[in-house]
Amino acid sequence: MYEEEVVIIGAGISGLATALALHKKGIKSIVMERSETLRNNSGTGIGIRPNGWRALDQLGVADILRRTAIPFQRERVVSLDGGRKQDISLYHCVGETRCLRRKDIIDTLYAAxxxxxxxFSCQLDSIELDPLTTKPILRFIDGSSIITKVVIGCDGGKSIVSDFLNLKPTKMFPIFSVRGLTNYPHGxxxxxxxxxxxxxxxxxxxxPIDNNTIYWFSSQPYIPKDEGIWKNPEVIRQYAIELLGNFPHEIQEMAKNxxxxxxSFTHLRYxxxxxxxxxxxxxxxxxxAGDAMHVMGPFMxxxxxxxxxxxxxxxxxxxxxxxNHIQSGSNVIVHRVGEAFNRFVRERRVRVVRLSLQAYLIGMMLGTSSHLKKIIWTILLNFFFPNQKSHMDYDCGDL
Known part of the structure; x- marks a missing residue:
């Protein structure tokens, strides 16, 4: 068994961003990732709102990522049932919003x-505290162990670190989503x-991600089926084509191509x-941190x-x-890290409760086929969040 200082579990967006933020503050860390390589082959797009761009500016990678995606000028909501349309100016009224490829975010953070x-190939199996030093001991499925001073769990919605903290299990929205990327060679x-x-x-x-690539998603109330079939991309494509059969031709073509x-097929979690x-x-x-702390629906x-x-x-x-100099005595480290983590949690709790509540209400509204329940969820959403774009105004502050 060997010792590390700061260990981050998971090399997704949260884990890599946390490692980069610590690096910029002079705090060394290692990131333990269960996969054999970076998980950068997903076709997922990630919407980054103005608050996210403020954070990326602090991390020093915003300008690199701005070159990979175009800014939205407006958002349009089209009801195909009643023919109603609603246009929202984004760039001037809300601020900078772009959709990035998840791969571009992962690659850029990793390169920095x-x-x-x-x-890589470090899949966490369990955590326990050393009875003498109270230092965390990380045990991996290959039989290896690490004793460390600090652990930051960025291991997603099914987090082992969250289990160690006795957090309640995440739940499933009554919604599934099919997602993909479509390229238009001529624009x-x-x-x-x-x-x-x-x-x-x-x-x-x-x-739109850029002038040639579109990220798209479809969602509807969840229909229980054998989810094993959804690991086959061709099955997902055929299902998406059927699912979008009553939508405009341009939407059907988007799925076909x-x-x-x-x-990907995803049962949404929160x-x-x-x-x-x-x-x-x-x-x-x-x-x-990240989804291990506050996994939420993608609706905002x-x-x-x-x-x-x-x-x-x-x-x-x-x-x-x-x-920044973490080689002090263990008692000092436990006290200082504990205080830092308590401040972090206090600062983030109010923010992520509001985000999670708004996403929860939207998810429940979208996930029911009952007209009455839709009305109830909509009333609650408007009551708690009269300005439903205010979540973008948040500034996490300087690094």
């Missing part, structure tokens, strides 16, 4: 880190417009807002941006606690 930061005709199409109980989003390797309100997100020198495009905010706030609090 020291070369030996990420360790797509959709401009700089994020368009939402609504029909019956279905919702289809079409999001999708990059087969980009297609952590209850009230669990976030009262949950214990740190214990000694162990904490969580805030999951990725919230994880970036976490990284900035966490690193700032650790640096303010004087952890």
């Amino acid at each position: 880190l020291p070369p030996t930061t990420v360790k 797509h005709p959709f401009g700089h417009e994020f368009t939402n199409f609504m029909k019956d109980d279905m919702h289809v989003g079409r999001v 999708a990059d087969i390797n980009s297609l 952590r209850d807002p009230w669990d976030i309100l009262v949950g214990t997100f740190s214990r000694g020198t162990v904490t969580v 495009g805030q999951g990725g941006s919230a994880a970036l905010e976490d990284a900035v706030v966490l690193a700032r609090n650790m640096a303010q606690a004087g952890l």
Whole structure:
């Protein structure tokens, strides 16, 4: 068994952003990733709202990523049932919004880190505390172990670190989503417009990444089936084509011409807002960030941006606690890290409760076929969030 200082579990957006934020504050960390390589082959697009761009600016990678995606000029909501349209100016009224390929975010964050930061093929099995030193002991499925001073769990909605903190299990929305990327070699005709199409109980989003690539998703109330078939991209494509059969021809073509390797089927997951309100997100020198802390529905495009905010706030609090030189005595470290993590959790809790509650209400509204329940969820949403774009105004502050 060997010893490390700061260990981050998971090399997704949250883990890499946290490692980069710590690196910029002079705090060395290693990232333990279960996969053999970077998980950058997903076709998922990630919407980054103005608050996310503020965090990326603090991380020093915003200008690199701006070159990979065009800014939205407006958002359009189209009801195919009643022919109603609603246009929302985004760039001037809301601020900078772009959709990035998840691959571009992962690759850019990874490239900004020291070369030996990420360790691959390291799948965490369990965590326990050393009875004498209270240091976390990480045990991996290959039989190896690490004793460390600090653990930051960025290991997603099915987080082992969250289990160690006794957080309640995440839940499933009554919604599934099919997602993919479609390339138009000669350029797509959709401009700089994020368009939402609504029909019956279905919702289809079409999001330009650049002048040639579209990210799209469709969602509808979940129909229980054998989810094993959804691991076959061709099955997903055929199902998406059938699903979108009553939508405009351009939407059907988008599914037919999708990059087969980009297609995914997802049963959407969330952590209850009230669990976030009262949950214990740190214990000694162990904490969580990103989806491990606050996995939420994608309905506001805030999951990725919230994880970036976490990284900035966490690193700032650790640096303010004087952890730039973490080789002090273990008792001092436990005290300082514990204080830093408590401040981090206090600062983030109100923010992510509001995000999670808004996403929860939207998800429940979209996930029911009952007209009465839709009305009830809509009333609650408007009551708690009269300005439903205010979540974009948040500033996580300087690193």
